[in-house]
């Protein structure tokens with residue numbers, strides 16, 4: 001399962017080079033390679049699985065008339081037509097095909113989803129008509145269909161067999177999702193199943209619609225995120241979704257928890273509804289000079305429900321499984337179809353586990369294309385979170401790892417390095433995660449390594465890893481002389497710029513430890529990767545884009561100029577992910593804004609503190625760039641803030657909006673949300689005005705170290721620390737703030753005008769007028785006002801409360817102010833979201 005994780009992408013429009021010219025992302029392999037390992041004998045040999053793969057429709061039809069079938073917020077009305085049930089497997093019916101005249105409606109149980117859906121339907125309620133649909137289920141839907149049988153002698157119309165085989169082909173060859181694995185889980189569990197999915201040939205919107213219900217959490221049936229190479233985007237723990245996968249309408253139109261969970265106040269993005277958890281991984285991995293990866297993974301799982309027999313796992317499709325061995329050294333059956341098809345990996349246990357029972361199995365696998373050989377001793381790890389059998393990012397697990405790489409190369413992996421030796425022609429290292437991690441990974445190559453410590457006392461080992469030799473594609477782009485110019489053929493300023501990466505780590509680890517508390521990883525490796533357009537962060541391991549290591553002249557030659565400060569921010573942003581996304585994780589795409597937004601805001605603290613001796617120009621530019629992202633129009637001429645709230649995360653990508661919206665929304669707006677919190681908690685009476693903010697952040701980090709936290713978890717901690725001034729709702733809650741900025745889409749505009757006069761006593765009086773506009777009528781905010789003196793001091797005067805689209809105008813005395821006032825400024829620290837005009 002894939003999503004863009006702990007990442008900072010360039011704002012794509014400034015990349016002069018096309019994506020094909022400058023290495024930007026892993027490509028999914030398109031052709032069979034010659035040395036593909038053969039699948040093991042136990043692959044796909046489970047008889048019940050084979051029955052599902054070759055399942056057919058029963059002959060007799062069930063005629064229905066005005067039959068209503070409800071599944072959560074979705075309602076099917078079959079006006080007239082015929083169902084054909086599938087043959088039973090293990091005594092269970094797993095689907096049916098309908099042909100005839102029918103409709104489908106969906107009414108999301110929450111306002112955020114109703115609003116987003118209505119954006120896609122252009123304000124209409126969602127209603128679809130269809131003449132054919134394929135249903136797959138394990139929830140006993142066949143009983144409802146049989147009960148609805150009408151005495152209707154009209155003969156069946158439509159080609160049910162054709163429709164069924166079309167959907168089977170689509171799943172295998174186009175969507176590449178092995179639905180049979182999911183059905184097999186329920187068939188072999190001995191428990192009642194709850195899966196229900198409909199593939200609807202709609203007439204109004206699209207012929208490619210999917211309505212999905214899954215107690216283990218739904219997935220998207222197509223790649224949502226352009227950067228990802230394969231496989232679905234997890235919508236779990238949400239259980240209900242509706243999506244369209246044709247290019248014009250592509251997107252997850254709606255997704256939510258069971259309506260009953262909202263009704264009971266139990267809908268929660270921390271919910272763990274998978275059938276099992278991975279407790280521990282012991283990974284022994286060998287990587288050859290040609291980037292062939294061979295792995296032995298010992299995986300310990302624990303069942304979270306009764307009847308766990310089939311384990312769906314995530315493994316990069318070109319990594320082919322040879323054998324899976326059970327606890328008694330027996331060969332276990334497993335599932336993995338060809339790499340260009342629905343190659344989902346799953347293990348079949350010898351018997352069903354009860355809730356709480358554990359089992360350990362060993363997977364032997366190998367393949368090309370999970371890592372790309374980029375030339376010059378540079379390697380690009382394509383499979384970042386599924387180079388081993390996993391259940392996806394954010395499921396905290398401990399790892400013991402051994403890596404064998406070619407001699408003369410160096411590897412940086414997640415966790416603590418216990419040992420490094422040279423054995424024969426191999427470099428062998430051992431690693432221990434020490435604490436549970438959201439993911440495990442590595443970066444390696446013909447790296448030069450340097451090591452240091454943070455400037456202050458923070459106990460941390462800092463390392464840099466970079467390859468002075470450029471990858472082949474950079475050489476090709478810039479001619480045989482390399483991009484180094486006067487630095488000589490084929491060299492880059494890599495090693496020089498590695499010092500910049502080290503210095504950033506030395507400063508950032510101190511700053512973030514001071515602001516947020518200890519991260520559990522006592523080591524951080526800043527490493528170079530060959531992708532030019534994004535950086536990424538894994539526990540103890542940062543991947544910096546290769547463009548970071550080019551100087552501005554070289555970047556200019558590559559038309560990779562940097563008007564939006566990308567290279568200023570990418571290092572501090574990725575380091576901050578050690579806290580946001582790793583120390584404190586997230587379980588749902590709904591909460592990913594915390595990881596990205598908090599990393600952005602952390603970078604602004606970094607910029608502010610290292611620049612503050614001079615001036616705050618870089619800091620103000622950072623926030624101006626964030627506003628630029630929020631205000632930039634996508635290909636539909638829509639601004640990111642208008643498309644949806646930050647809690648929709650990467651789901652905001654749809655066929656209409658293009659791919660830029662999540663990057664333009666959750667990063668900057670998420671950053672602003674924490675920024676506003678920081679300044680609302682500002683304590684002018686303390687020597688350290690951030691003291692209360694730091695206390696709150698320390699508690700948040702401490703409470704959620706090595707585990708997931710949701711938006712609501714953060715809100716609860718904030719409510720412990722909120723000041724009386726912040727209680728704009730009058731109920732000691734931050735509902736008003738979350739409703740407006742986290743769950744809402746308003747982007748306010750402010751105009752602040754002021755003048756000075758002197759009163760009879762000779763004190764300076766400020767006359768000001770402040771206007772809030774472009775907001776809903778109930779939108780409220782506290783606008784901080786600051787006075788700047790002629791000697792450069794900035795003092796917070798207080799906050800002006802505004803509700804709705806209106807102005808306030810008043811006078812106040814600056815009596816007692818030390819120094820001569822130069823000007824009064826609203827939101828001096830860019831501490832209010834929106835466009836602010838100060839006069």
Ligand SMILES: [Zn+2]
Nearest residue numbers: 006007008596
């Ligand atoms: Zn990020």
